Amino acid sequence: MPNWQPEKLGERTWLLPTGVNVGLWEGREGAVLIDSGGDKESGRQIRQVLDQRGWSLRLIVNTHSNADHVGGNAYLQKQTGCQIAATRLEAAFITDPVLEPSFLWGAAPFRELQGKFLQAAPSSVGAVIPDSGPIPGTDLEAVPLPGHFLQMTGVLTPDGVLFAGDALFGEEVLAKHPVFFLYDVAAHLRTLQRLQTLAAQWVVPGHGRPVREAGPLVAANRAALERIADVVSSFCSRPAGFEEILAELCRVFAIELNPSQYVLVGGTLRAYLAWLADRGTVRPSFESGRMLWRVS
C-alpha cells in the first residue's frame, strides 16, 4: 500500500500526495484525476487507493506534460481504460514523450536523458481541452498558467480547490531547489500575477503543501525568480558565455549537475537570458566562435 493517504480538501476534492501532488475530483459519473504521479509505481498506488475507496476512474486531466506529472498515465489508462485530457501543446508531449528530452536538449537526446525522470511512458490523449474555461464533459474549470511549461493549465474544482501544477512551488521545495524550471519567464510572471488575484479555498502547488492564501506563496516564488535574474545579470557585468553563467548559478545555488540537471537548469538559464534580452537588460555578442552575454 502507498505510504500516503488521500487528504480531503473540499466537499468532493481530494489531494493524493504521491510525491508530486495529484488531485482527485469525485465527479457524478466517476473520478477525475488531476495529474497521475511520477511513474508506473505512482500509478499503481493511485489505483490501489481508487479501488479501496470504490472510486472508478473516468478521466485524467494533466496540468502539463512533464514526466513527474504524467508518469502514472500509461499504467492507469491500461488498467482502467480512462480517458486523458490535456491542452494542445502538452498533449503532443504526452502522446510522444521523447519530445520532452528532445526539447530540453535541442536535438535527439542521448540515452541518459531518456530515463523516467524526463521521459514518461506514452499514453493516449483523447481530449484536447482549452487552457481556459470549462473542461468539456466535467464540471471542472481550466485556468491558464503558462510559463513553467508551454501550455500548462491549472484545474479549479467547483468546491474551490485550485490545482496549480508547477506554476507555484511550496516554500519547503523552494528552499531545497531554489532554481526551479522555467520555459518562459515573462509568461510565468503574468501567471503569478493571475494567481495572486484568483479566489480559491485552497491552492495546491505541484510540489509542496497546499495553502489557503496564494499571496505569500506567490511572493516567495517571485522573490526566488528575482534572485536568479539578479545573479545572472550581475554576472554579465563582464562578457560571459552560457557555460560560465551556468557554472555561476550552480556555485551560488549549490546545484550539482548530471545530464538531467544540466538540461533543466540550462534550459531555465536560456529562459532567463531570453527574458533579460527582451527587456534590454543584457545583449548577446559573438566573439571568436563564442556567444557572450553582457549587461547593455
Ligand SMILES: [Zn+2]
Ligand atoms: Zn513537477
